[in-house]
Amino acid sequence: AIQMTQSPSSLSASVGDRVTITCRASQGIRNDLGWYQQKPGKAPKFLIYVASSLQSGVPSRFSGSGSGTDFTLTISSLQPEDFATYYCLQDYNYPLTFGQGTKLEIK
């Protein structure tokens, strides 16, 4: 199975900061990667697909990039509602695998 490793595992930041979360695949996965946001006690929310395409309705401060093995999720200016845990998901092959998550906390 392809392993997805996110870094950092946790991150403290302030409203207005620019933050970047990284996801690394154990083998090349083209651009077969999505990003999800999850708040405590809630179902995940879909943000980005095909590494860099923004899902409809998701604020433009979110962006994704990367291809092959290295991917990033960037939030250009953190808003209070962005504090959550973020997961990457590879859909290059089965089994689909998530990263372990990055918890974004308020500094």
Place this chain on the structure above:
Amino acid sequence: EVQLVESGGGLVQPGGSLRVSCEVSGFTFSSYWMSWVRQAPGKGLEWVANIKQDGSEKHYVDSVKGRFTISRDNAKNSLYLQMNSLRAEDTAVYYCARDPRYCTGGVCYTLFDYWGQGTLVTVSS
């Protein structure tokens, strides 16, 4: 409005069985791949299984192969996960998720655009 509602979770003893369900509304269920994703308490997300629109193709994570079966009833707008030989490590919130399969340039991508609220399965004696 798209809705996915899971049910059927509960407490079951190790070695026991349970079936969880996901009833959907607000979209044409038979047009979508569907998946189950689980989350153990305090842990990350784990994809469990998926099923094609007509049920002709299914995939599973290795840890549940031979124990779990995904199925669907398009007439009832419902997705199921039959879980047998349950283990403590199967304890989790089980989410169903819709997969619209974005396709471009001859490649189709899995994405989960709508999720249910989850149902908790606890395996314990």
